[in-house]
Amino acid sequence: MSRRSGGRIVEVFMKRFVGFIVIAFLLLGGGLVVWAGGKGGKKRQGGSRPKDLKIHHRVPILGERSKRRIKGKYIVVFRKGAQENDLRSVLNLRVLEERGNKVERRFSTVGFKGFAGTLSPKALSLLQQNEKIAFIEADQRVKLDAVASWGLDRIDQPSASLDGRYQPTGTFQGTGAGVHVYVIDTGIRKTHTEFSGRVALTKDFTGTGNANDCNGHGTHVAGTIGGKSYGVARGVTLYGIKVLDCNGSGTLSGVIEGINWVRNHHE
Incomplete structure (x- = not known):
């Protein structure tokens, strides 16, 4: 990464x-x-709606x-x-x-x-x-969207010209310890050394029964959020909500189910 x-x-x-x-x-x-239509129907000119309509x-x-x-x-x-x-x-x-x-x-x-x-x-x-x-x-x-070319660089420079570096200052210097982040993506590889055991749970909503990240995108996103080397908040607790498969594809209903689960189980 x-x-x-x-x-x-x-x-x-x-x-x-x-x-x-x-x-x-x-x-x-x-x-x-x-709502299609309405409570009433079209009335006859000069009269009320027929009772049998x-x-x-x-x-x-x-x-x-x-x-x-x-x-x-x-x-x-x-x-x-x-x-x-x-x-x-x-x-x-x-x-x-x-x-x-x-x-x-x-x-x-x-x-x-x-x-x-x-x-x-x-x-x-x-x-x-x-x-x-x-x-x-x-x-x-x-399906997965294209990866942004600017990476972390735009986070510490929201309006200035990019300098090719990420140097957090002020409010960006927090570790995020005690914060729970749910990454709704292709899952997270829990064993990745960037997370140091901070992946609390992974959950599959693709229907495959495999909650591990077999694509890499979700792990990449999780690393951007909380990886120990370059993460924005290097002390957060991460959750991998897998709604996209190994090819980065999924269904709208699967994404909704993942969001529904997060709402009902979030810390």
């Missing part, structure tokens, strides 16, 4: 989904609510035309204020037990409820009419 090298945690999300990720991670009170709540399915979408895979997000019982009642729907459907990930934290998995057209149609649901999004493939 060189002095000038650095890395960025993957942030390859659809623009409209960034707010959703921030809400899940920071637990802002507001949730994204998408049924107007249904029907949420849209976002991201269906995206080149990154994963066919048949969806993320279902509940409305603001949804409770654990609301999530449980939907997950217990008989249609989700039918062939062609499989709930693979479940999200449940303060201010955010949802799930992801394989859903049939029939299941999608029924979920679209469920008033507890805010929106449905086609699951997407995500």
